[in-house]
Amino acid sequence: xxxxxxxxxxxxxxxxxxxxxxxxxxxxxxxxxxxxxxxxxxxxxxxxxxxxxxxxxxxxxxxxxxxxxxxxxxxxxxxxxxxxxxxxxxxxxxxxxxxxxxxxxxxxxxxxxxxxxxxxxxxxxxxxxxxxxxxxxxxxxxxxxxxxxxxxxxxxxxxxxxxxxxxxxxxxxxxxxxxxxxxxxxxxxxxxxxxxxxxxxxxxxxxxxxxxxxxxxxxxxxxxxxxxxxxxxxxxxxxxxxxxxxxxxxxxxxxxxxxxxxxxx
Amino acid sequence: xxxxxxxxxxxxxxxxxxxxxxxxxxxxxxxxxxxxxxxxxxxxxxxxxxxxxxxxxxxxxxxxxxxxxxxxxxxxxxxxxxxxxxxxxxxxxxxxxxxxxxxxxx
Numbered sequence: 001x002x003x004x005x006x007x008x009x010x011x012x013x014x015x016x017x018x019x020x021x022x023x024x025x026x027x028x029x030x031x032x033x034x035x036x037x038x039x040x041x042x043x044x045x046x047x048x049x050x051x052x053x054x055x056x057x058x059x060x061x062x063x064x065x066x067x068x069x070x071x072x073x074x075x076x077x078x079x080x081x082x083x084x085x086x087x088x089x090x091x092x093x094x095x096x097x098x099x100x101x102x103x104x105x106x107x108x109x110x111x112x113x114x115x116x117x118x119x120x121x122x123x124x125x126x127x128x129x130x131x132x133x134x135x136x137x138x139x140x141x142x143x144x145x146x147x148x149x150x151x152x153x154x155x156x157x158x159x160x161x162x163x164x165x166x167x168x169x170x171x172x173x174x175x176x177x178x179x180x181x182x183x184x185x186x187x188x189x190x191x192x193x194x195x196x197x198x199x200x201x202x203x204x205x206x207x208x209x210x211x212x213x214x215x216x217x218x219x220x221x222x223x224x225x226x227x228x229x230x231x232x233x234x235x236x237x238x239x240x241x242x243x244x245x246x247x248x249x250x251x252x253x254x255x256x257x258x259x260x261x262x263x264x265x
Numbered sequence: 266x267x268x269x270x271x272x273x274x275x276x277x278x279x280x281x282x283x284x285x286x287x288x289x290x291x292x293x294x295x296x297x298x299x300x301x302x303x304x305x306x307x308x309x310x311x312x313x314x315x316x317x318x319x320x321x322x323x324x325x326x327x328x329x330x331x332x333x334x335x336x337x338x339x340x341x342x343x344x345x346x347x348x349x350x351x352x353x354x355x356x357x358x359x360x361x362x363x364x365x366x367x368x369x370x371x
Binding site for chain 2: 054055056057059060063211214215
């Protein structure tokens with residue numbers, strides 16, 4: 001609803017802040033005890049919206065995901081529940097340890113990728129497009145089963161090279177404005193970019209309801225917003241670069257509680 | 266698709282003031298936005314929302330394009346008798362929706 005005008009504003013804000021990132025030396029990444037969820041940078045009103053399930057619009061997607069969980073799908077005619085039973089039991093803690101290493105393809109996969117593997121292999125159904133309402137709904141429903149649990153991603157040693165690639169991407173300057181993710185999120189968190197407070201970019205609440213989007217969106221959508229913000233060419237949805245970035249950020253956020261479905265401005 | 270999340274206390278004491286909350290799934294498309302083809306995206310908002318308690322209207326609202334997607338409406342009423350609280354809303358596409366909740370008043 002407000003996507004277009006806001007994006008313009010955002011770009012103007014980033015352009016206004018130009019020179020800021022270029023001039024300052026690299027500050028160290030926030031220490032574990034200094035880590036703060038984006039939740040803490042929000043207004044009191046947005047915090048209340050997130051904490052009350054009766055007013056959190058993300059719960060609409062969770063409810064839809066719950067319905068999809070027990071809907072017959074694909075040639076197999078199987079539901080997710082046929083194999084996985086009660087999600088409150090079988091999916092508890094799952095979202096908190098994604099992305100995981102998927103040995104069959106020798107690469108990490110995110111939760112959305114894992115859901116689509118089950119659709120293809122176990123339900124004989126077509127994979128759901130990234131950012132489709134159904135895929136977001138299933139991911140929000142599964143994510144909510146881990147709400148409040150500490151993030152445990154990155155345990156598997158086979159993930160290390162991919163995490164390192166994600167970190168390299170996070171620290172690489174890019175786009176016409178020539179900013180790295182770290183320039184904003186490590187060096188200038190807590191300060192303002194136009195009217196927005198720059199958070200530390202912990203992916204603790206995804207998929208989440210962003211007020212600017214007027215909708216639930218994935219972490220990849222958030223990445224794309226930040227890349228467009230520095231006028232870089234975003235990778236297409238589903239790109240391995242996003243999974244590497246998510247892996248790096250989830251490992252960096254280990255121990256922080258999952259908030260899905262969170263609210264963000 | 267989840268159309269709405271309705272929150273009504275299932276039990277109340279007679280004479281008690283109860284809070285009713287409705288979170289309605291709707292794009293609330295303003296009609297002022299341009300789509301990818303440069304043309305205006307047609308307006309589609311909930312224009313009217315109505316709540317009845319055993320058939321009697323207790324709350325209604327006219328909604329306008331400046332209201333965000335997935336509107337949240339909350340209001341109070343006095344619990345008078347057991348029965349049904351019904352929520353109806355209609356949008357620009359002419360689609361009418363109905364959700365109901367039961368309340369026991371002792």
